[in-house]
Amino acid sequence: MTTISGPAQMAAQTPSRVPRDWSAVIKFVAVLILALVIVSPLFLLVVASLKADRFQILADMGSFRAFWVSDPTLQNFREVWTFSGALPFGRYLLNSLVILFVTVLGGVFLNSMAAFVLAWGRLPGRAIILTALIGLYIVPQESIVLPLLTLVNRVGLSDSFAAQILPFMASPLYIFLIYQFFIQVPRDIYDAATVDGAGPFRIYWSVFLPISLPVLATVAILLGIETWNQYLWPLMVTQTDRARPISVGIASFFGHDSVYWNSAMAASVMMMIPVLIFYLAFQKWFVSSFISSAVKG
Amino acid sequence: MSIREVPAAIGRRRRALWDGRVQEIAMLLPALALIAVFLLLPFLSSFRIALTNERLIPRPVPPRFVGLGNFQQILTDHDFWRALWNVARFTLMVLPVQCGFALAIALLLNQKLPFRNFFRGLFFLPAITSMVVVCVIWATLFQYPTGPFNQIVGFLSFGLVQPIDWLGDPNWSMPAIVLLSAWQAYGFQMIVYLAGLQGIPESLYEAAELDGAGRWQRFWHVTMPSLRQTHVFVLIITTIQAFKLFTQVNILTQGGPRGTTDTLVHYMFTAGFVDQRLGLASAVAILLFFIVLVVSLVQRFVVRDRK
Numbered sequence: 001m002t003t004i005s006g007p008a009q010m011a012a013q014t015p016s017r018v019p020r021d022w023s024a025v026i027k028f029v030a031v032l033i034l035a036l037v038i039v040s041p042l043f044l045l046v047v048a049s050l051k052a053d054r055f056q057i058l059a060d061m062g063s064f065r066a067f068w069v070s071d072p073t074l075q076n077f078r079e080v081w082t083f084s085g086a087l088p089f090g091r092y093l094l095n096s097l098v099i100l101f102v103t104v105l106g107g108v109f110l111n112s113m114a115a116f117v118l119a120w121g122r123l124p125g126r127a128i129i130l131t132a133l134i135g136l137y138i139v140p141q142e143s144i145v146l147p148l149l150t151l152v153n154r155v156g157l158s159d160s161f162a163a164q165i166l167p168f169m170a171s172p173l174y175i176f177l178i179y180q181f182f183i184q185v186p187r188d189i190y191d192a193a194t195v196d197g198a199g200p201f202r203i204y205w206s207v208f209l210p211i212s213l214p215v216l217a218t219v220a221i222l223l224g225i226e227t228w229n230q231y232l233w234p235l236m237v238t239q240t241d242r243a244r245p246i247s248v249g250i251a252s253f254f255g256h257d258s259v260y261w262n263s264a265m266a267a268s269v270m271m272m273i274p275v276l277i278f279y280l281a282f283q284k285w286f287v288s289s290f291i292s293s294a295v296k297g
Numbered sequence: 298m299s300i301r302e303v304p305a306a307i308g309r310r311r312r313a314l315w316d317g318r319v320q321e322i323a324m325l326l327p328a329l330a331l332i333a334v335f336l337l338l339p340f341l342s343s344f345r346i347a348l349t350n351e352r353l354i355p356r357p358v359p360p361r362f363v364g365l366g367n368f369q370q371i372l373t374d375h376d377f378w379r380a381l382w383n384v385a386r387f388t389l390m391v392l393p394v395q396c397g398f399a400l401a402i403a404l405l406l407n408q409k410l411p412f413r414n415f416f417r418g419l420f421f422l423p424a425i426t427s428m429v430v431v432c433v434i435w436a437t438l439f440q441y442p443t444g445p446f447n448q449i450v451g452f453l454s455f456g457l458v459q460p461i462d463w464l465g466d467p468n469w470s471m472p473a474i475v476l477l478s479a480w481q482a483y484g485f486q487m488i489v490y491l492a493g494l495q496g497i498p499e500s501l502y503e504a505a506e507l508d509g510a511g512r513w514q515r516f517w518h519v520t521m522p523s524l525r526q527t528h529v530f531v532l533i534i535t536t537i538q539a540f541k542l543f544t545q546v547n548i549l550t551q552g553g554p555r556g557t558t559d560t561l562v563h564y565m566f567t568a569g570f571v572d573q574r575l576g577l578a579s580a581v582a583i584l585l586f587f588i589v590l591v592v593s594l595v596q597r598f599v600v601r602d603r604k
Contacts, residue, residue, distance in 0.1 A: 114328035167335035
């Protein structure tokens with residue numbers, strides 16, 4: 001039996017093994033090509049931003065030279081940065097960074113504090129507040145921006161940093177995400193801290209915050225991307241360069257008769273760099289935070 | 298503990314409890330106050346504004362109550378129905394393209410593959426690219442008549458197909474917006490599908506293989522049914538996102554050419570911000586809210602039905 005089935009199995013396996021190895025190679029090459037095609041627009045952007053001027057960019061666009069730059073120069077970036085181009089891009093970039101850092105730091109702090117009280121506090125009415133927050137989560141930003149604009153105008157916050165930070169720091173979604181993490185913390189941990197006589201803030205600060213880094217990172221990443229990409233709201237609320245973010249700045253290139261491709265591309269690369277740095281450093285967390293934003297249901 | 302110490306101890310405990318309450322309120326209040334002022338208040342006041350003829354920059358005459366006049370005006374406005382139709386058209390086109398592509402890539406990445414994490418990171422790159430940057434890139438790709446897209450079309454058709462003015466031709470403007478939107482956003486659906494695929498137990502595939510199911514049968518009879526919840530979630534989220542379409546349209550086409558890419562949010566933006574007709578725009582905002590609400594309720598319903 002064994003002497004027969006051994007070679008028979010071999011014979012059955014051998015023909016299928018060779019194509020299987022080949023199919024792995026083919027699959028790998030297919031994925032590689034697909035990935036290159038998908039990423040090629042981004043590659044094209046970086047290459048174009050290094051070209052001499054917009055005439056060069058436009059001239060190269062119709063051929064494979066679009067993906068190649070023979071004499072790379074940082075001239076476009078210099079123009080964008082030193083305001084000698086059409087618009088003060090350095091200013092827009094700094095504005096965006098200020099808005100980003102304040103919103104994310106404040107947002108993580110305020111949302112997690114509120115989530116802690118909702119999860120472990122003793123105040124009456126926590127369940128009602130939580131239900132109301134979940135209900136509010138569904139309201140799309142797009143459908144409140146106009147009343148929000150009148151409100152902001154009325155209190156004299158228009159064209160300010162505050163108008164772009166305060167409305168988005170606290171958010172039902174992020175409170176709920178952190179809440180879901182907090183309620184899974186074992187009761188013993190909370191009890192041990194109360195026995196020591198610590199008040200709610202002490203428990204939150206020195207017991208709960210240190211163990212909730214994953215969910216805080218998730219909220220920071222989601223809120224960060226959301227803030228960085230804001231467009232409709234800053235488009236309406238900023239009238240001058242004072243607090244205008246880079247997204248609106250880049251978009252304003254399109255209004256002109258001939259788009260300043262070189263400046264638009266250099267500015268776009270500059271807008272991507274901070275995100276890319278964070279993405280490369282925390283890639284795993286980026287992906288997992290997008291997933292956890294998905295399973296909030 | 299002696300009898301005399303008991304009241305003091307109770308007092309201490311009460312004090313601690315009271316302090317705790319005060320601290321809790323102080324911790325909860327900042328977030329709640331911000332949400333109340335910047336989310337709840339504007340949301341509620343949009344219902345009030347929608348019933349008036351309020352302007353963005355107040356006129357000397359106080360706003361007047363107009364009842365459902367704004368809704369009546371919208372619902373009889375041809376441009377509004379066109380915007381609604383455009384959003385529906387966009388949704389119907391972007392759903393299969395974006396979700397189908399996301400599922401395909403997720404299936405590829407779910408297999409044994411060298412450098413799998415590297416590829417996943419690469420495929421996710423467009424998702425972290427800001428829509429404004431995406432517009433800069435795709436405006437160059439769509440350049441008329443010599444942009445890369447037209448070159449590829451000309452090359453593949455041996456020059457038979459004339460260059461297309463992607464963003465300027467009423468027939469092509471919406472498909473062009475669909476394409477760049479799907480490219481930017483599919484990464485999210487891709488990782489949701491990847492998570493869903495990884496949740497399918499290996500034993501199901503082994504059982505199917507024992508039953509003699511081929512690769513294709515395993516896909517249709519094991520993978521697809523197991524992904525049911527994921528499908529529902531992905532379709533709902535993509536639909537809600539699609540109904541909010543604005544940024545790329547505002548930057549690239551301003552709703553044109555000939556209104557073929559005018560969307561609900563763009564219509565609202567034009568009415569409220571450009572034309573300053575706040576009441577009218579608020580009515581649109583409320584309709585948008587109810588559309589999103591209904592779509593989310595459908596999701597809740599379908600998911601609960603399953604459980």
